[in-house]
């Protein structure tokens with residue numbers, strides 16, 4: 001009990017003083033900052049998964065917004081007055097992390113105007129309102145942290161959404177935001193309009209290392225936690241049926257961005273499909289390769305040497321295929337064939353792989369957890385797949401030990417799912433309980449009716 005009393009003191013202080021991110025934008029004081037006595041919750045789990053290990057009959061003590069103790073039920077003392085939640089045969093896991101999302105996209109239906117209508121016709125307030133819903137949807141599905149990789153023409157809207165979440169004004173995951181992103185002239189949508197018409201772009205377009213560095217500085221100074229760069233743009237099949245993608249930034253342009261961003265102790269995420277653009281992404285020092293549809297053996301060797309992360313986003317490429325006998329349809333099928341092979345090769349070689357979905361590229365009403373099934377399809381065990389969205393994703397974000405793990409001192413981001421996801425990853429689609437930062441967001445067995453935590 002002495003140990004516990006010390007924990008209470010330590011964690012209430014930590015809760016009051018901790019600042020999650022060192023961004024320039026401090027959110028207004030949240031209601032929780034004014035609380036005095038920290039809430040104590042004890043979670044009983046007959047099965048728990050954390051750090052790639054399955055354990056049984058565990059108890060987790062949450063004080064304030066941190067995990068104060070975790071261990072076998074026989075060894076952990078539940079403090080008097082604690083609220084006890086017993087998960088029965090369900091499984092307790094760390095809150096999940098998606099490292100590739102777009103809160104400001106909604107899986108645009110081509111028949112409803114597709115991507116372009118978002119930038120051409122919708123007020124930013126409308127897009128922000130939908131991003132608020134998307135953030136809530138992520139949390140409902142057990143994703144307590146997102147790396148959101150650009151707003152697609154909605155400027156610095158992600159910085160505002162993050163402030164509103166951190167301030168306790170709206171529910172949502174912890175956010176790492178990338179703001180506007182960077183590509184080159186001819187390297188991003190909107191496209192296909194008369195050359196005389198100036199249309200908005202879904203990315204900040206630069207030409208030359210000076211403009212590249214300036215764009216990175218602008219975005220970092222306005223609150224970007226990561227810089228997102230598009231290293232390839234259009235793609236097609238050549239006469240031999242090979243996937244070809246148009247490269248965008250030169251190595252010199254990318255190096256200016258990476259140098260600037262690393263100077264701020266932040267990192268660079270690079271969209272790259274294959275070929276020349278992917279090679280430049282690696283030569284220029286990207287920290288994470290997004291999508292990586294076709295990784296050559298040399299690419300994989302270079303990623304291993306440089307410690308580059310791979311965020312494959314498999315599931316999104318199974319959406320909206322064109323008919324089989326069209327150019328687009330052939331490309332759709334070629335892409336997933338190459339992608340599956342690349343994933344399997346990277347896994348076997350030991351490339352660091354983190355969970356990412358590109359949700360927003362498909363509707364937020366669809367399951368984010370569908371990606372786990374694709375990871376298993378291409379060679380991961382269920383526990384490896386769970387690791388990509390917990391310990392591995394936390395490592396990518398530089399948050400190891402803080403999130404993605406159930407251990408003493410970590411943030412109390414916890415979920416429970418039906419049954420045993422180490423036997424069947426599809427269980428991760430059935431989230432019954434979500435706690436973020438020590439507060440119960442949803443509990444299907446014991447619905448939150450009102451008061452703190454009610455939304």
Ligand SMILES: [Zn+2]
Nearest residue numbers: 100102149358
């Ligand atoms: Zn994306």
